Amino acid sequence: MGQFFTAALDFPVVLLTILLVVVLVFWLLAAFGVADTDWVELDIGGVPATVGASLMVVFSWFACLAGTVLLRPSTAVGAAVLAGSLVVGLVLARLVMTPLKRLFPADPPASRLDFVGRRCVIRTGSVTQTFGQAEVTAEDGSSAVVQVRQPGGDALTAGTAAVIFDYDADGEFFWVAALWNESPTTSLGDH
Incomplete structure (x- = not known):
């Protein structure tokens, strides 16, 4: 030794x-x-x-x-x-x-969950519990049109700002709620 x-x-x-x-x-x-x-x-x-x-x-x-x-x-x-x-x-x-x-992957793969918490703009005439689409902007600046639904009866019509608060993997759609007088391109964490 x-x-x-x-x-x-x-x-x-x-x-x-x-x-x-x-x-x-x-x-x-x-x-x-x-x-x-x-x-x-x-x-x-x-x-x-x-x-x-x-x-x-x-x-x-x-x-x-x-x-x-x-x-x-x-x-x-x-x-x-x-x-x-x-x-x-x-x-x-x-x-x-x-x-x-x-x-050790360099970057985590993109996920639909990345949209949860982001603002979106409704693109269809209305959003119900069974129908609707919205445009959402990702962190990198790219945008996507996604399927959305709402649990309530808010008047979500074309051009209305909403926030994505959940993702339904089985139905492959996002749950949204109305946002009033908000910009559709920033996330909740920006304020």
Whole structure:
């Protein structure tokens, strides 16, 4: 065990040992909710930067430790072992992260539930419990004409502003309620 610690604390492994300790402390803090895992993609596999960098440090550390133990390099050769271990770490991290990419989708897929809480403009002559259409504007500025229904007897006619308050997946329509003197293109969260 003493040889392990000696090798881990000698040049060039000590540089990666310091990074490995930082990675371990970060993930411990993240496990307790103190540190925020960064969901920015790193260009070595398309997974979060924290996962990619952590894998690269771990693989590089193991490669450097193995190279140092096997070669017992001088300082000049130690620098080459360090450089080689960084390349090995990068390649192995990329190989591991490629299948992991599926676990971290870049953006959630669009959902009809994204319209709930948004204002809409009625486009049909009226809206009842069984019939109606409205135009709603999505967060990205695109608009869609959707099927709407109302539970009450409000006078929802063409051009009337309404708010979408629920989605009925079985009937594939939205429930709406009247909004008076409101702009139809902003969401409830905008006020």
